[in-house]
Amino acid sequence: MSPTIRDVARKAGVAPITVSRVINNSGYVSPETRSRVEAAIAELHYVPNTLARSLRFKKTRVLALIVTDITNPFWTTVARGVEDVANAHGFSLILCNTDEDEAKQDAYLQALLQKRVDGFLLAPARSVADPVRTIQAQNVPVVVLDRRIPEAAVDVVRSDSEGGAHRLVTYLLALGHRHIAALSGPPTVSTALDRVAGYRRALAEAGLPPAAEMVFYGRYDIPSRYHNAQRAQKRTPRPTALFAANNFIALGALRALEEAGLRVPDEVALVCFDDIPLWLQITPFFTTAAQRAYQMGQRATELLLERLAGPDMRAPREIVLPVDIVVRQSSGSLRTPASPLADGARQPEGQWDQHPHRLIG
């Protein structure tokens, strides 16, 4: 059907291997033969067959990235970081979306192993070791993104969820809030737990009694998204501030608060983890603990490529990226509160933020 290296060779009057040398710039080829071969390639519209090459090399130069929610800008930003580094090193990327569904995740894993991808970047649907073990059993390198997997010996790149939550809640406390609710994700993923842990530590450090703690776990799907926010408002005393453990939860909460007729930030402060995409610059714009999503993708890919390059005997590494506390409008007063937080200067990565804001921490 499509022409092979032999067709080109025949047309150019040379041996197949010579064509191969022209294509790959390997070995010696005289200028004349080279141009004869190139002419034949052009004439036949020859396109090299990567499958055969991969079979030969036992290397595909393909990486797989498995994320949990492709509609979340956090993950698309991570994906960009991964792809840019991968491409720069001559790798292509297969992006897969699991929707936090373990069955889907495992199906992808199998398919990708069969395709013999050279390495995996995996955001596990749950914080368990099984998928990592499945991959490692095939001697394929893998880097875990975003979530801790305590039982597995594996490279991890994640954000400082505990610390970020702690700083964000500490900021709310410094503004004077005493009744702060936490709206978190599913308790099966480490980030949801870590963010609650940071929240708790902040409360404890402020000497607040446990009664002031209001934690709500939940799923990420749309109907349940603002359900917890609604429940939170019915608590007594009503929380004066909400801490959302990710950007989508915050959007759901904002909606719930609007429906309840509560104005943000005048009546309720609202802060969250993850940045909100800037094309979504709706007032009141969120005060956030912004993850360095692009950088997360970059660093993870670098780790993976290192494992791919050399014989693999290094100990597993864990990279914990800092988060940037970005104060905007949703938390209330923009003036510096009496707080232990110092001023920072960095901009969140590559963003174009026209909202009044400042970075702290």
Place this chain on the structure above:
Amino acid sequence: MSPTIRDVARKAGVAPITVSRVINNSGYVSPETRSRVEAAIAELHYVPNTLARSLRFKKTRVLALIVTDITNPFWTTVARGVEDVANAHGFSLILCNTDEDEAKQDAYLQALLQKRVDGFLLAPARSVADPVRTIQAQNVPVVVLDRRIPEAAVDVVRSDSEGGAHRLVTYLLALGHRHIAALSGPPTVSTALDRVAGYRRALAEAGLPPAAEMVFYGRYDIPSRYHNAQRAQKRTPRPTALFAANNFIALGALRALEEAGLRVPDEVALVCFDDIPLWLQITPFFTTAAQRAYQMGQRATELLLERLAGPDMRAPREIVLPVDIVVRQSSGSLRTPASPLADGARQPEGQWDQHPHRLIG
């Protein structure tokens, strides 16, 4: 490295071909040998090598989907439709994002042709025939998504941009608006042109003079996104309604209007093409010409699979999907205006819309 079919065969004491038969359920295998082989497969953690299989069959059972903006929920929804149909037929999907960049698009095209994907679903960065010709030159089937390619003989699945825009603007006219600005996309893509054409036809049918026409073309990137909305407001007379040619443009316009202190819909009506993701349910929620994105992905994939199945001699087909006019808050009064539009009953596909809304058309 990883075990092959021969390793399994050796361990089970059979010939490689027997293992192959077990894996593929082809030919006859006695129950005992079968279980011996299965035991060996499990023990060795054998994973079949798709590369070798594809090389043999000259078929990869992989489709490629090339979109222009992975951050736009429209395209992620299309992707879901594609993936669901593809998976149901045993195909996997490679998703590529060009960011409307032709160079990136062409690079992906080459890479995917080398990988010998079985077929392409392509949303071209520009409405020109070159990329389609490149693919067709390799005898690989391709279906074009979302945009018209006048010069190419190729299957197309797209929405009725002209008609949708016409109905949306007609609706605004029926509400009494006489000064309506159009904020469109790049004039190099057919959808941007078609939506302006529908807008123009609506104005013409209302007998409005050309002076009432205010058309702004633009790019999709963030900084320019609300630029045009700002320009539009400075026109005299100031438009009382804005028609945005896609969802992101509308979000940019909303921002610009907020900054200018103009309330939507009280002072300016705002309608747009494409639905806005529902997790982004910010008031005033948009009146839209919602595309059937999921269905677009489905239908396109079905066309592609048909081409893949049989010997290909059918004439190119064009499927034009209707758009659903969904009236919500951003256009002003929810009461039926004196208009030629009839009531409809269908829900936009699979959505969970709690906003007051109704469908017309």
Place this chain on the structure above:
DNA sequence: CTGTTAGCGCGTTCAT
């Protein structure tokens, strides 16, 4: 500088 041989892992064809 160029060509021959051989094999990557798998499955069809034809035997046994």
Place this chain on the structure above:
DNA sequence: ATGAACGCGCTAACAG
């Protein structure tokens, strides 16, 4: 019911 041989397209290793 099972197996041997061959080839898919490409390239490393070794001639010439």
